Amino acid sequence: MSAISIRGVNKTYDGKVVALKDINLEVEEGEVFGLVGPDGAGKSTLFNILTTLLLPDAGDIRVFQMDVIRDYKAVRQIIGYLPGTFSLYPDLSVQENLDFFAVMYKSSIEENMNIIEPIWKQISPFKDRKAGKLSGGMKQKLALCCALIHRPRILFLDEPTTGVDPVSRKEFWDILKSIRQHDITVVVSTPYMDEATRCDRIALIQDGEIIGVNPPQTIIQNFKGHLYTFKSDDIFSLLQVMEQCPLRCNYYPYGEHCHVAFYEDMETAMPQFERFLEEHQQPHSEITAIQPSVEDCFIEIVKGKT
């Protein structure tokens, strides 16, 4: 069954800024579904429409067959939402925030403890601390508890791990993956490509349009370039040099490595490239072909250099 079905959704702000253009999308029940795209692509607008907080200009949106406009009250009963900005009460304690959300949804903490238990175990030592005084990772874990306390059928998370450190980020995702055992569908956006890789399917959104929906493995298979990696002593001086590279390629730093995606016949292109580096006095380690990551795919698709 479809958890979400979106048909022909458009949204324009102030009659001129086009935020969403003819969006069509299906999310299956039980999926962890990722929304990935550059800043300003329309991800938050889509979240706000799906969570009944914003009206689209046109289109039909169903959440578990309910219309988000006509049946908005019923939709709100079955969704949990963790918005992009911290939206709990900073002056209430951890425990008080959770109590508040449980009461608002006419739910009880005891009843749904089994869902939130793995998270609650981590934050309960701080249950008397004010929510505003928690660290970034802890805030998000509390927000997740509050969004789950009424046992929603679908959970929306808008960049839940932005500003969260790598260890807390991993813990947060381990929790997200465990949520599915309670038949909760998850829709999540993220600027971290390693997190996108952990989704069942990813929708790529750019300039208000969905440019592809696929499992991460398929996105990787669809990479069009020939991707190579090497190490350089000075990846940023290389960045300037590469602007003069005559080959059809895309260079970018990738952690301690340099990545180059070529759109050429490699038999002739590779000797040319090695000559180019030599002429521009760019010492480098051995250049080896590698499998792209979702991040490489994101860069290829958004730069449109294929």
Place this chain on the structure above:
Amino acid sequence: MNSIEANQLTKKFGDFTAVDHICFEVREGEIFGFLGANGAGKTTAIKMMSGLLLPTSGTATIAGYDILTQSKLIKRNIGYMSQKFSLYGDLTVFENMQLFGTIYKIPRKELKERIMDSLRELEMDAQANTLVDSIPLGWKQKLAFATAILHRPKIVFLDEPTSGVDPIVRREFWKLIYQAASKGVAILVTTHYMDEAEYCNRISIMSEGQIKLIGTPEELKKQMGVDTINDVFVKFVKR
């Protein structure tokens, strides 16, 4: 010359020690990654080093000035930007830069030239009269950085400048960091993207107020016997 020298720098809030006797230095033109888990004490340390918060004990010199007695001079010689506060959304791109430039007392005529040069470098000269609210986050962050270095500071503190920014714009942002460093500006940057940690000349990892590790990315990976800075980080911060 060292741009930053921290010596036993400590800050306590009541019984809680937020920053616990940290010592390190950052050289001119160096990009120093200041890493740590949420709540490890990074922001408190940055506040002390930028003259906004007095230490409980210990000291630091920033651009040669003492944080205990010369905080005014420090403020004149540093730039600062964070993910949270950067620019005024209801002012235009140009007005924002003009405001900050004027606060730093850059002469009016020179200021206009510097702003236009800076916008051309960012390829944002066409947006000079656009309200900051209506430009995408990544552009805002690049603009905030350009604004933070408009008065040509010797040191720039960047507190999670790329938080929430997409992979392409993050790389464009780092290009700006490199350009500034190549002109001799010392950069102290915090980030939760471990690939960015690899772009730093040296990094430190903070946990519970203390600097637990410090060195080049290569050194730290070797020391911990792992392949990535992410693994170094996880190994150290894991409770």
